[in-house]
Amino acid sequence: MSKNYSILDLIRRNRSPLENHLIDGLVDGRVSRRDFIRHGSLLGLSLPLLGGITTAAGFGGMPSLARAQGAPGATIRVASSVPAATIDPVTIADAGGLLVMQQVAEFLCVDGPDLVLQPALAESWKPNDNGTVWTFKLRKGVKFHSGGEMKADDVVASIDRLADPANSSNALSVFTGILQKGATKKVDDYTVEFHLDAPNGNFPYMVSSDNYNAVIIPASYKGDYETSFDGTGPFKIEKYTAKVGASFVRNENYWGPKALPERTEFTFFTDVQPMILALQGGQVDIINQMPVLSGVALLSDPNVDIISLKSSAHQQLHLRCDDGPLKDPRVRRAIALSLDRDKLVAGLMKGRATPGNDSPFAAVYPSTDPSVPQRKRDIAQAKQLMDAAGAGKGFKVTLTTERYLEIPEYAQLIQNWVKEIGIELELNILDQSGYYGDAVFGKSNWLDSVMGITDYGHRGVPNVYLAAPLKSDGTWNAAHFKNKDYDTLATSYIAALDLEAQKADAGKIQKLLLEETPVIFGYFYDYLTATAKGVAGVQPTAMSQLFLDKASKA
Amino acid sequence: MRRVSLSLVTLFLLSIMVFLGGQVLPGNVGRAILGPFADQRAVDTLNHTLGVDRPLLTQYVSWIWNFVRGDMGMSYVFRSPVAPFVVDALGNSMKLAAVAFIFVVPIGILGGVIAALNLNRPLDRIISLGGLSVTVLPEFVTGIILILIFGVWLRWLPISAAWPRDAGFFTQLYYLILPSLPLFLVLFGYIARMARSGMIEALDSDYTRTAVLKGLPWRTVIWRHVLRNALLPTITVIATQTGYLIGGLVVIETLFRYQGIGSLIFTAARGKDFPMLESGILTIGIVYSVATLAADFLYSVLNPRIRLGSDQ
Numbered sequence: 001m002s003k004n005y006s007i008l009d010l011i012r013r014n015r016s017p018l019e020n021h022l023i024d025g026l027v028d029g030r031v032s033r034r035d036f037i038r039h040g041s042l043l044g045l046s047l048p049l050l051g052g053i054t055t056a057a058g059f060g061g062m063p064s065l066a067r068a069q070g071a072p073g074a075t076i077r078v079a080s081s082v083p084a085a086t087i088d089p090v091t092i093a094d095a096g097g098l099l100v101m102q103q104v105a106e107f108l109c110v111d112g113p114d115l116v117l118q119p120a121l122a123e124s125w126k127p128n129d130n131g132t133v134w135t136f137k138l139r140k141g142v143k144f145h146s147g148g149e150m151k152a153d154d155v156v157a158s159i160d161r162l163a164d165p166a167n168s169s170n171a172l173s174v175f176t177g178i179l180q181k182g183a184t185k186k187v188d189d190y191t192v193e194f195h196l197d198a199p200n201g202n203f204p205y206m207v208s209s210d211n212y213n214a215v216i217i218p219a220s221y222k223g224d225y226e227t228s229f230d231g232t233g234p235f236k237i238e239k240y241t242a243k244v245g246a247s248f249v250r251n252e253n254y255w256g257p258k259a260l261p262e263r264t265e266f267t268f269f270t271d272v273q274p275m276i277l278a279l280q281g282g283q284v285d286i287i288n289q290m291p292v293l294s295g296v297a298l299l300s301d302p303n304v305d306i307i308s309l310k311s312s313a314h315q316q317l318h319l320r321c322d323d324g325p326l327k328d329p330r331v332r333r334a335i336a337l338s339l340d341r342d343k344l345v346a347g348l349m350k351g352r353a354t355p356g357n358d359s360p361f362a363a364v365y366p367s368t369d370p371s372v373p374q375r376k377r378d379i380a381q382a383k384q385l386m387d388a389a390g391a392g393k394g395f396k397v398t399l400t401t402e403r404y405l406e407i408p409e410y411a412q413l414i415q416n417w418v419k420e421i422g423i424e425l426e427l428n429i430l431d432q433s434g435y436y437g438d439a440v441f442g443k444s445n446w447l448d449s450v451m452g453i454t455d456y457g458h459r460g461v462p463n464v465y466l467a468a469p470l471k472s473d474g475t476w477n478a479a480h481f482k483n484k485d486y487d488t489l490a491t492s493y494i495a496a497l498d499l500e501a502q503k504a505d506a507g508k509i510q511k512l513l514l515e516e517t518p519v520i521f522g523y524f525y526d527y528l529t530a531t532a533k534g535v536a537g538v539q540p541t542a543m544s545q546l547f548l549d550k551a552s553k554a
Numbered sequence: 555m556r557r558v559s560l561s562l563v564t565l566f567l568l569s570i571m572v573f574l575g576g577q578v579l580p581g582n583v584g585r586a587i588l589g590p591f592a593d594q595r596a597v598d599t600l601n602h603t604l605g606v607d608r609p610l611l612t613q614y615v616s617w618i619w620n621f622v623r624g625d626m627g628m629s630y631v632f633r634s635p636v637a638p639f640v641v642d643a644l645g646n647s648m649k650l651a652a653v654a655f656i657f658v659v660p661i662g663i664l665g666g667v668i669a670a671l672n673l674n675r676p677l678d679r680i681i682s683l684g685g686l687s688v689t690v691l692p693e694f695v696t697g698i699i700l701i702l703i704f705g706v707w708l709r710w711l712p713i714s715a716a717w718p719r720d721a722g723f724f725t726q727l728y729y730l731i732l733p734s735l736p737l738f739l740v741l742f743g744y745i746a747r748m749a750r751s752g753m754i755e756a757l758d759s760d761y762t763r764t765a766v767l768k769g770l771p772w773r774t775v776i777w778r779h780v781l782r783n784a785l786l787p788t789i790t791v792i793a794t795q796t797g798y799l800i801g802g803l804v805v806i807e808t809l810f811r812y813q814g815i816g817s818l819i820f821t822a823a824r825g826k827d828f829p830m831l832e833s834g835i836l837t838i839g840i841v842y843s844v845a846t847l848a849a850d851f852l853y854s855v856l857n858p859r860i861r862l863g864s865d866q
Contacts, residue, residue, distance in 0.1 A: 269811055446590065
């Protein structure tokens with residue numbers, strides 16, 4: 001398709017230099033269409049505008065989000081993990097709880113399944129020149145279920161509550177070093193500014209569904225969420241019974257298109273196996289989150305559809321850099337070279353994963369530099385590295401990890417593979433509380449072990465993975481990796497507003513981490529949702545959220 | 555009275571053991587609620603809000619003082635009173651246990667009696683070996699097989715034991731059939747075997763021989779002389795299974811999504827929810843003590859040679 005420069009010039013007139021640079025990248029071929037849409041949404045360009053630009057640039061319009069609408073009025077039944085604690089937007093930390101909360105409460109923007117940021121309670125957003133201030137324009141006419149209109153005061157209070165160290169905020173780890181209490185400012189009733197501690201090019205993700213605590217609730221909230229379940233979402237609470245289940249009804253006053261289902265019912269389970277039996281027995285329609293190994297039986301069940309989302313969720317294999325037998329980077333590289341990533345993806349994960357390249361830059365991120373070569377299994381090179389490091393005769397080391405998902409099986413595979421280069425691996429597999437302990441250095445098997453595997457959930461941008469587990473002062477730096485060059489690059493990446501600048505930093509980080517290998521990223525696993533045949537319009541996210549407003553049953 | 559006092563001392567010691575045991579578990583309440591990736595300041599604030607940063611003795615004394623006055627305290631994790639959780643869960647567990655008992659006790663005893671009366675014949679072998687075989691199968695194995703057969707393939711019975719809201723007696727019973735079946739299979743062999751050995755011993759005793767020789771009808775001999783003595787050990791076995799049936803069904807409760815007290819204390823232990831854990835375990839302890847006292851009482855009624863508190 002040919003480019004329409006007259007339309008492109010018209011579009012450029014009202015755009016910032018940053019936005020125009022992104023458009024130039026698309027037109028010149030430096031930025032792919034997919035990356036353009038993702039990064040454009042991050043900068044606050046609306047989806048229709050992004051579609052107009054891609055059409056004018058000769059790449060065709062946006063893929064249509066419109067689906068054949070199913071019949072309204074269904075009751076959709078969901079099997080969910082049981083909320084582990086009281087439902088409170090400030091403290092909530094588990095998949096079951098955030099799923100319930102997300103049915104009634106909404107975010108400023110939503111990190112969609114394709115990592116494109118979609119407007120929700122905010123209609124648009126944009127950064128200042130250096131990314132230290134982000135301005136969000138709020139949607140007008142949005143009503144809470146309790147009746148009041150959602151305005152800037154509610155946004156300021158909701159976000160301030162999460163950024164306040166005096167609260168028990170689970171989002172404090174996201175906002176530390178980025179946004180302080182008092183730095184969220186009301187400009188007018190429908191405009192809010194976020195004044196950041198430092199430049200941040202990916203900030204909208206921090207107040208999107210990616211930060212699952214960041215729902216907007218009334219400013220008057222006093223910490224008793226289960227008495228009201230107030231929010232602005234397409235469903236309202238009907239009944240919630242702790243440890244048992246929850247039901248919701250359609251919100252007839254919703255600001256957007258009304259939800260198709262009349263009711264939704266969530267049944268809580270403490271284990272995956274009963275969820276699978278309930279789906280097979282016709283007692284539920286959806287399993288929100290299905291681990292691949294536990295759900296193998298459903299992958300080939302003709303009565304079940306699997307929604308498979310590419311995600312950045314992964315298991316980090318940390319290798320302690322400051323002491324012990326893994327101190328030499330050549331040994332760490334040798335271990336990484338002994339892993340057969342193709343077998344991990346095809347065998348362990350049944351094809352529902354993509355290989356990792358020992359950095360947090362998953363293929364799903366637009367900023368990932370694809371020109372960095374993929375690390376492959378090479379036993380000969382691994383043995384050479386072991387010899388060069390003076391470890392040719394091998395050694396014995398303990399791999400400590402948690403009993404969660406496929407991690408024990410992954411640990412056994414690693415045990416077999418490293419044996420080929422002379423490393424005798426002893427496995428110490430603990431339950432999760434035993435592994436994480438107090439989650440501070442000196443009181444945690446996770447942070448104190450020589451070698452360990454830790455599950456990290458999906459994030460729409462790699463900022464969290466780049467900082468806490470890898471920066472010298474990172475609070476989750478189990479590898480005890482301290483590298484000034486890395487710290488500088490990570491800070492630069494996080495600050496960058498421009499996609500090409502991010503990509504340049506990402507490439508350098510990817511190469512540095514391949515050389516140092518403090519953490520092995522073997523694979524990034526897909527987020528799987530199972531639905532009964534005939535159930536349509538279900539939209540999960542890899543953050544365990546489930547949007548049911550367009551769901552229907554045949 | 556002496557036995558009641560001993561039970562109270564046992565429960566007090568149990569509460570201390572649970573409390574001390576809970577302290578050995580790694581992590582802390584705030585960390586369990588907020589997760590491993592939460593900021594340490596948030597964890598500290600939450601621990602302070604919940605009062606779990608107070609000295610251990612203060613926490614324990616405060617809780618036990620309230621418990622003896624009928625207040626089980628507030629759940630750390632759910633931040634609401636513990637009592638409704640425990641009462642509901644105990645009620646559910648007792649319903650499931652009752653359904654299982656109603657079927658397994660008479661059928662188990664009948665099986666044991668039939669086996670003893672047909673000693674070393676094929677029927678005895680079938681009951682003994684069959685009962686033993688199903689007893690050693692773990693509940694989660696029999697549970698999954700039963701769910702697949704009756705819930706998934708035939709769709710005769712609901713897979714989940716959680717009945718709908720406002721369900722009546724018969725609906726609740728209908729929902730409890732499937733989860734009670736694995737318990738039936740576990741307990742049948744045990745009870746039948748005890749009844750069988752008691753019957754064999756009683757049938758071989760002098761008083762039975764005397765009853766037969768003095769010309770009593772066989773039916774009367776069995777009902778009035780054999781069964782009365784043969785069932786004594788069986789009653790003890792049934793009483794000791796009460797603790798298991800009330801508090802030990804975590805696997806069954808998980809598999810059938812049933813809100814019993816077993817899974818309640820299991821999740822409380824994982825979340826270090828001390829008031830919930832202590833209250834749940836002490837409640838099970840009280841039920842177990844009552845069941846044991848009831849068994850002792852029944853034993854004395856059936857066997858006049860035994861006198862409670864006697865110095866014979």
